[in-house]
Structures are given as C-alpha cells and as structure tokens.
Amino acid sequence: MKVLLTGSTGYIGRRLKQKLLQDENIILRLLVRNKKSITPNLKRSVEICEGNSFDVESLKKALEGVEIAFYLIHSLNRSDYKNLDKISAQNFLDAAIYCGVKRIIYLGGLGIKNKHTSQHLLSRIETGEILSSSDKIQTIWIRAGVIIGSGSASFEIIRNLTEKLPVMTTPKWVNTKTQPIAVFDVLTYLYSSIYIEKKENIIIDVGSEQLTYKEMMLQTATALGLKRYIIPLPFLSITLSSYWLNLFTPVSYGVAKALIEGLKSEATIQNDNAKIYFPNIKPTSYIDSVKKAVDEIRNNQVVSRWSDRFGSVWDKDYTEEIAHAIFVDRRVEDISNFSHEKVYKSFISIGGEFGWFDYDFLWKTRGVIDKMIGGVGLKRGRRDQLNLRIGDSLDFWKVIDVQENKRLLLLAQMKLPGNAWLEFKIDGDKLIQSAYFYPKGLLGRLYWYILVPVHYFVFTNMIKSIIKKSKTLT
Template sequence: MTGATGYIGGRLVPRLLAAGHEVRVLVRRPERLRDVPWAASAEVVAGDLADADAVDAAMADVQAVYYLVHSMGGRGDFERTELDIARTVAGAAYRNGVGRIVYLGGLHPEGEKLSRHLRSRAEVGEILLASGVPTIVLQAGVVIGSGSTSFEMIRHLTEVLPYMPAPRWVRSFIQPIAVRDVLHYLIAAADVPPEVNRAFDIGGPDVFRYGQLMNGYAVEAGLPQRPIAALPVLTPWLAGQWVNLVTPIPRRLAVPIIESLQYDCVMHDHDIDEVIPPPAAGLLPYRTAVRLALEREREGEVETSWRNAEVAGAPSDPLPSDPDWAGHTVFVDERERMSRATPAALWRVIEGVGGENGWYSFPLAWALRGWIDKLTGGVGLRRGRLDPDTLHVGDAVDFWRVEAIERGSFLRLRAEMRVPGRAWLELSASGGSGGSGGSGASAGSRYRQRAVFFPRGLAGRLYWWSILPFHGVIFSGMANRITAEAEADERV
C-alpha cells in the first residue's frame, strides 16, 4: 500500500485488514502511523517512492500493490517526478512478480487538452498499465465523504456565500461518488482476474451540474438554496484565489481541483459492472452521501481528512536536537510558568490548542497571521484540527502539524505556514517540582513553551526581527492564558 497516510489510503487499510488481507504499507515517516488504530495489525516499512531500492524491498512477496499517491500540491516539474515514481513502482512490481496493481486515477473526458494534474494522473495510469503487471485503473471524479477535499469545498462554498457569483465551471456536469463506494471498488479490485488490464470509470448514480451539487448540499444541511450566476471572466487561477479565500481549502489543493472542473467529468461507460458488481445495497445517491458525511462529522467519527495531507513545500524534516544547532543561526523564544493545576489538567489544555479553542492569546494577531498565510497560498488557520481533544503524530492543527507527542507531557508542532525558514512550537507540562507529568497535584505543575525558528537568508532574519515586538504579547499571553485555563478547568 502506498498513500496509507492519505485520505483514501487511511480508510482502505483497515478495511483490507478486516477482509482478511495481510497489509504492508510503505511510508516516508512511519511515526505518522504510530497512533492509528490499525498500526499494530499492518507491517509498516519506512521508505520513499523515489528510492528504487526501498520500493524493491517493500514489494518482496507481495501479491497486490495499491498505488494511491498523487502530488495535488506539487510545484515545479511535478509531472516528471510523478512519472518517474510511477516507473519506479511499475518496474519493482514487475521484478518482484506482483500479481496486481490497483491505481486510483481521475475521471476525465477523452480527446480534451487536460489540466496538468489530470494529465499527470492519466499518464501515471498508462505507465502502470504498460508495466507487464496486470493493472486496474479506477477513474473517479468528485469523492463525497466526511473530510474529503471535494466535500469540504462544496460545503464551504455553499455555506459562506448566500449569493454565488461563480466561475463557468458551476455549469459543468459532474458524476460524484461516495467514498464508501470508492472503497468498495478498491477492495474488490485486488481479486480481479489477471487477464483484466485496463482503466475503468467509476461514479455514483447521479449526474449533476456543479452548481446543483452545492444546492443539494444546502438542502441536506438545512440551508436555503443559493442563487448561482456563472461568470465567464474567472480563470481557473483567479477562481483558485477566490476558493482559497472563502474556504479552508489552500490554494495548492483548490487550483488542481478547479482545473479539473473545467470539463464535464462523467462516466463514458459502465464496463466496471462486468468486472466488479456495485455494492449489494446499490451505489449511494449524492444527497445520501452528503447526509452520511454530515452525520459522521456531527458524531465526531471522521476517519481521515484532507487536513492531514502533507503541505507541498513545507519543511518535513524533524527539528534537529539542540546540540546540532551549533554553528547555525537560530532564534528561540522561551517561556515558563508555574501553575496550581495538576500536570494532567495542564496537559488537557495543551493537547486542545488550536481549532475552535484558538491559541489563547491576541486572537486578532493570530487571525491576521492566518489571513496573510491564506493570501500567500498557505493553509491558514481555518484548516482547524480533526479531533477537538486528542492529537496524534502527523495531525494538522491550523497551520501547524504535530511532529512529536509524548502524551501527558510534551507536544511539538512544526509550522506549515508560509515563512522564510523553518519554525516549531513546543509545549510541555511537568510536575511542579520539575518531575514528569502525572496525577499528583500537591506541587502543581510547570508549563514550558518554546518557539524555535531557523531563518533562511536575510529574509528569514528580517521576518523574525519584524515580529519580535509582538512576541511579548503573543507568546507571553499564550503562556499566561494556558496555565490560567488549566486552573479554571480543574476548579470546574
């Protein structure tokens, strides 16, 4: 399995395990899977898909390979990178005698000049089909499920604007498919006879214009239907900026989605039915899929989300240890506070930072920083977090990502906002006497907070010095409010 930390892959692995398969996942950072419920039941292998030796080793004794990776936010010559990786996977699968490759691609029209991202996905499928390994390419359009990028985009576009001045693509025909049904096809694809080597379109039972998708969401969410005016002047790039501003979807994800919406994306045939029959209960209608997604979100049962996708261009290397800083320029802001709250109460506040709870200091400054990030194409603060109370390694928290967590005592967040350098924020709770966190309350607790910034060139240094006057307010206020909140929560 490749892409196990992604939206589809993270849902597919536990279902394959439940179906009785043994699953091996190849990921660059295994610690991202440390806290997922199925981690102990799967074999987790560290490796990069660009490393041919690592891919070869991972495919030893494998019967089927799921290829579920795609650089939605890729920059520069991402197409070449995508094709090189596909060739590496195809070659390794052939050499290791793999019996089946399953690839999830994008639904697209025939004979059209495709966007870079749709073209890349189609070319990856062609490489895998020519690998000499029996391959099935499943081509899906808009995927509807709790936490999916497409669903979140429809939801926020509908909820934010009571009147919708929209680009021409709201008139395009779309055939959405429920994430449940995508998983059905993916699971069954592993057992398709070896003579099958082709691409298949998959989609739900409904075909709507994109504007109808938004109003279908409005009905299920109990909102008035939105009048929509299609404007011919918004290019995909301009529409990407607009979606970036009015929804939590960052520009790196919005632009490729919008580019794909320039076309009518509907199934050309239903040949898939001859190879993989639809689910016994039938394919989910669009509004039913929306209703189920909303119910799961209300019940806090979102398995995976676009929020936890890696941000292209953001630093992914972990924070070097302090001794490794020698000889490097590094800026640090450290704060420490004593609290009457227990370490456990203090930790609950630390683990709950971000999202609806905010950052406990100068909300206007944090909001402004979030808007600046959005305007420059970043993720902004509205990405929020998947779970309001619990964090795991790899989780997104607004424009941060959880890099390390020692539950009950230590949290390190890595910045994914647009900054000229690399930044981290560390929050920790310990016993008041300096010992480790626990339940003992007699000595209270000690709160430590550290912001670390590795500047990149002169721009990085100027950035740090420009925000230095605000640190006394933001970081000091954050330390004060977090310890006060812990004491208040404990009294309650």
C-alpha cells in the same frame, strides 16, 4: 495474502487502511517515508517498510512477498509533479514485476485526454497508463470523479462556499458535468478489487448520478437546510477563481488552482465495468453522501482530511534544525499543583474551533494575511478538536510529533521568511512552551524582531491560559 498499501497517511489511504485491517485474510504492510507517521498501536498490527517510490531498493524490499499492491501516490504538492509522477509509477511497476506481485490497484480520476484536460488530471491518466503498460502484471485502475466525504478537498470547498455565501458568483465551468461519489463507496470498490477473479488489466469507472457543479452546490445547500443562489460569470479566470477559493475555503491556492483547472472538462463514466464486476455495489446518491459527511463532522468522527498528506515534511531532519534555531521564545511554568494529564489535554486542544485564547484575533489576522499571499491560513482548522496524531493539520501548523502526556511539536506551514516550530513539553513539574525560528536572510531576522512585542503578549498569555484551561477539564 500479503497486501502493500502506499499513501497510508493520505486522505484515502488512512480510511482504506482501516478497512483492510478488518480482513483477517490480509497481512498488511505499509510503505511510509518515516516510521514516526505510524501510531504505536498500529505498529503492532501491520508490517512497516520505510522508503519511497523514488528509492528502488526500498520499493523492492516493500514489495517482496506481496501479492496485491495499492498505489495511492502522487506528487501534487511539488511544482514538477507531472514528471515525478511518471518516474514514481515506472519505478513502482518495475519493482512490482521484479518481486512477482500479482496485482496493482490504482485510484485515478475520471476524464479523458483532450485539449481541455487539466495538467493534474492528465498526470493521473498518464500514471494509470504507465501502471497498465505491462502484460507481466495485472493493474486494476479505478477511476473516480469528485469524492464526497468529511475532510475531502472537493467537499470542503463545496461546503464552505455553500455555508458562507448566500449568493455565489462562479466561473462558467460551474456548469460542467461530473459524477461525484461517496468516499465510502470508493473504499468499497478499492477493497473489492482485491478479490476480482479476472487476470487482465481492467479500467473501472465509478460514480453516482451525473450532476453539474452548480447542481452539487444547490443540493449541498438543501442538505444543510439553506437557500442559495448561484450566478455564473464568463469572465472569472482560473487565477481569479483560485484566489477566491483560497480566501473563502480551507484549501491552499495551489490545491484550488488544480481543482478549478479540472472543471474545464467533463468527468463522467466511460464504461460499465463497475456494474459488471461489482453488481452488488450501489453508489450512494450525492445528497445522502453530503448528509453522511456532515454527520461525521458534527460528531467529531473525521477519519482523514485532504491536508493529511505529509509531502516534503519528512524530507528534513527537523530535530537538528530546531537545535540550531537562531531565535527561541521560551516560557516555563510550574505545574506541580496541576494534573499533568489535564495540562496535556489542554495544549493538544489548542486552535481550531477553540481558538488561541485571549489574542485569538491576532492569530486570525495572521491567518487572513497568509491566505492573501497564497498560504494555507487558519481555515484548515482541525480534524478532531480533542485529539491529535502525527500528520494532522492544526490551522496553519502541521503536527510532526505528539507524545501522550509529554509533548506536542508543530511545524509552521504559513508563508514565512524562514522555518518555525511551536513546542509544548511537560518536563517533570514544568510546562515548557517554546517557539523556534530559523530565519532566511535579513528579511527573516527583521520579521522576528518586528514581532518580538507581539510574541511577548501572545506567548505569555498562551502558556498561562493553557494551565488555566486544564483546571476546567474533566
């Protein structure tokens, strides 16, 4: 059968894509904003349609001949995401009906509508309601709570707080109940939904044992072999708590705020449909989910991360913007006596745990400043310390192009009065390192000129250190 997967570059989408490719009965088609986000090897295994859920014609093309469509789309990174999510869901539903799709499978969140429901969860619920609103097509609506897996936003928050803070002061909502679920269990439910024989719309709530967020953090400490103390405080507001998470965890302020708002209402299972339709799936316990996630991190086996999603990264043609960058800091070194392959390996391993060479403290200082003003900071690190793919986060950069043994192009995602890129390119026997900056107004120009002395030392050291490090690689 032909299956369409949306959101294939996101946290769940990347993992589900791998699972679907293992099924020989499935012809997999991906709907992506930009074909560049698909690796060359994968392009040989899937059909690719370029477009998005706001372009009706591209939706119809993507859904033509499809029997099952996975809807893993949301617009959380946009300020008007609630309205955009409604438009997106309705467009998708209409196009699916027009193309004769038999089934939509949607992943939403646990929870019910009440006065405490967060705007983010409310949007997820409304999306499910729209997708389930027609009797002309079946929608299977999987509802999951906190997803526990290497790279998930919720797990990154819980793990970072538990590892860094022996004593935690938390909001009163830390006592809210939820039912967490392992990411590999979520994938099993989604994949198994393809083969459900029922034809009517179904809502399936999934999760493991009921736990409060406090209990989850204490169990995480146990899994990590740590002793932790948690003190709930009634006066910690959503805003204060969001800044707290922004400073001590890898997530941005916006993501932290959306997650904390969700703590106000319980997210527990409301039906037994998971047991009815999937009696052979036994959800993994919370503590075992944590142990598996930690093992994946330690063994460098993280398939996807919460920060993988591109969002507006593909909304612009950066090739033209870079070409017209007003400020460029370029360094060139002769690498005729060095292995080009090792030089490439050296510059794609930059950042994360390996840091930024001799001036790493300056990068860390910039990361702290970025966090304090609501940016992403350096704490995102890397998914994989030795390999990069388009869409990966690298500290406060995003990988927008990587060509083996040739090029790495990074887009700055820190708070800046302008747009910035960092490029490493092997051209013949030359290693060319370029920092591009397109300023916004007078402030952007002042920003660049103030940092010129810093750039001199940092970028000169960087290119020389990359070459030096290449000599130590095997």
